[in-house]
């Protein structure tokens with residue numbers, strides 16, 4: 084049973100697209116700027132209206148709102164709650180998942196450490212650098228240990244050593260937890276490092 088399946092998904096920019104991603108598989112989405120990669124990720128996340136169907140584990144999610152899809156999503160502009168500390172943002176995700184206070188604290192600390200942003204836990208997003216904000220947003224996408232993880236150019240603002248270290252961390256975590264990953268990237272090296280398979284989007288169509 085595929086972890087993710089799209090059937091005739093289309094909007095003004097995309098498709099119709101039909102494809103499956105197996106449980107635990109990692110897929111990189113490549114393609115020129117403006118080809119619809121971010122749009123496709125937003126549709127899977129439940130953030131854009133569309134035609135066709137999106138299934139998680141063969142369950143039709145098309146009418147399920149984003150916050151009830153249980154996935155991890157990091158957008159291209161790493162949006163974080165502007166008025167909240169970074170650690171509070173992560174705890175809030177776990178509160179939606181009804182985790183206990185103890186679990187919320189422990190999981191938040193562990194994930195901030197994993198993404199090398201624990202030293203900024205008490206900051207608000209506006210006071211972080213672009214790369215720090217990206218690591219904080221990645222931590223927020225990972226904190227619930229989602230079965231399906233959607234990442235939109237998650238490492239673009241990082242220096243090469245940090246990027247390579249985070250590739251290793253994310254890849255290890257994904258394999259350990261059996262997460263399914265859809266990753267948008269412009270880097271063939273990143274795709275080769277993190278993905279089992281690549282898909283190319285051109286003008287809203289898979290080629």
Ligand SMILES: Nc1ncnc2c1ncn2[C@@H]1O[C@H](COP(=O)(O)OP(=O)(O)OP(=O)(O)O)[C@@H](O)[C@H]1O
Pocket residue numbers: 096114115116117118119120121122123159
């Ligand atoms: N809110 C919007 N309203 C109108 N058009 C939009 C909107 N968002 C995106 N588009 C258009 O949809 C197309 C696909 O955009 P999308 O962001 O999905 O591309 P992308 O492949 O992720 O590009 P990049 O690699 O530059 O991030 C573009 O032509 C863009 O201008």
